[in-house]
Amino acid sequence: MSNIESPKFIVIDDDNINNFLVRGVLKQLSSSSEVECFTNPQLALDHLIGLENEKYKDLIIFLDLNMPVINGWDVLDKLSEHYGACLPENAKLYIASSSDIDKDISRSKAYEMVTGYLSKPLKLEKLKEIL
Template sequence: MKTIKSLYIVDDDKIYHFLFKNLLKQNDINVETTFFCNGYDAIEFIRKNKDDVEMPDLILLDVNMPIMNGWQFLEEYEKMVKDFDKKPIIYMISSSNSEVDISKSKDFDGLVKDYYLKPICREDLEKMFVLEEV
């Protein structure tokens, strides 16, 4: 089993950031967490720090954000990921239960592992944070 030690949360909702931090704490999940409010900030951080900062184990990516949404993030990320030694697992996290969004996440097979609806619950965390080695 592989345990998640670091993660990026890419989501524009500051309340979700707060709630997610509390959910981690309530479930005794100690993980180094970096928050980004849109896909552009996350992509730029990755681009500028890819040689100096180790990629996280996990990225939780919102679909709908200003400046650069989750799909645009994935398009840019896909161009860069081949150069990474460590390839994070990405989960789409959204309040959208649109079949279009859920289906689109499957178009990024190999990048996006699964699609979860907000709010994230304990069972979702268990699925995300304890994974089999690949």
């Protein structure tokens, strides 16, 4: 996914402050990018499942794990049920969590659709690498 001029981003995190900061950094790195933030994981899930496959092209998703009612694991399970092992159009999904527990990192590797595990707060250098 390197050398994408205008990637699209979806940030799924119940923390408005984190979403604001991540949106700002992503727009700083790629001002022409679209950044959608969801504080409600069910709305994000409905949005993702409702997307036409071609809308996944150049899409990068950042998913928090620790959210109330529906957590990141639930979102991953529902996406896996709907799409199978991989998201359409080789979209990239990164776990972005404040948890650095080995169990969570290992569990995320069981999902083929998870591209990587990032610890929050997200670092500018790491986001540059992803782009």
